[in-house]
Every structure is written in C-alpha cells, then in structure tokens.
Amino acid sequence: MPTLRIEHPIVDFTLxxxxxDSFAEARDTAGVLRHRVMRPIDDEHYVAVDLDFPTAEAAAAFERFLRTTVWADPxxxxxxxxxxxTRIFETDDT
Structure with a gap:
C-alpha cells in the first residue's frame, strides 16, 4: 500500500x-484510506503525517494538490x- 509521508515544522499544533481537519473531505475525495498524525516527543513544533492510498498515482496526485493548492496559500x-x-513509500511486509 503506497503511503505519502509528509513532515514539516509548524508554529502551533492546535492551529x-x-x-x-478542514481538508478531511479533500482527503476522502483523493482516496486516502487511512491517515496517521505523529509528533516527535522532543519537538512540539514539528509534525509528520502518513496518508495511505490505494495507488502510488493517487498519492502523487494528492501531493501535487497539497503543493499547489494548500501549501502555496498561507x-x-x-x-x-x-x-x-514529502516522500511516497510502499509497504513491504516480507
């Protein structure tokens, strides 16, 4: 299963x-099967997100959406x- 991993610094986790959360519908429309939000235990100003997709193409398309539509607009x-x-990973359960 392809996973889009996103990591970035933030100013405030609640914000x-x-x-x-406001992009939940966009994630659903893009085919996100599951997501995980992770925060380092030693850095409250950093976040990592894993988004699971049915295909690598869907993951790449959502990454483009994030870059052009979400992250480009403060x-x-x-x-x-x-x-x-960002990086797209493939699960290897062997």
Whole structure:
C-alpha cells in the first residue's frame, strides 16, 4: 500500500490540526484510506503525517494538490513554517 509521508515544522499544533481537519473531505475525495498524525516527543513544533492510498498515482496526485493548492496559500496552511518534506513509500511486509 503506497503511503505519502509528509513532515514539516509548524508554529502551533492546535492551529495546524484545525487546518488539517478542514481538508478531511479533500482527503476522502483523493482516496486516502487511512491517515496517521505523529509528533516527535522532543519537538512540539514539528509534525509528520502518513496518508495511505490505494495507488502510488493517487498519492502523487494528492501531493501535487497539497503543493499547489494548500501549501502555496498561507491562509490554507496558517501553521506551517519552513519547507515540507514529502516522500511516497510502499509497504513491504516480507
């Protein structure tokens, strides 16, 4: 199962979470099967998100949506600072 992993610094988790939650419908429409939000235990100003997709193509399309529509607009991503790191992983259960 392809997973889009996103990591980035934030200014405030509550503000970030509100913005993240506001895109629930977009995630559903894009085919996200499951998501996980993770925070380092030693850094309250950083977040990582795993988004599982049915195909790598769907993951790549959603990454483009994030870059062009969400992250490009500070009003849609008010808690972000710095740059985002993204990568698509494939699960290997062997």
């Amino acid at each position: 970030w979470r509100r913005a993240f 009003q849609r991503s008010p808690a972000l600072v710095g740059s985002q790191s």
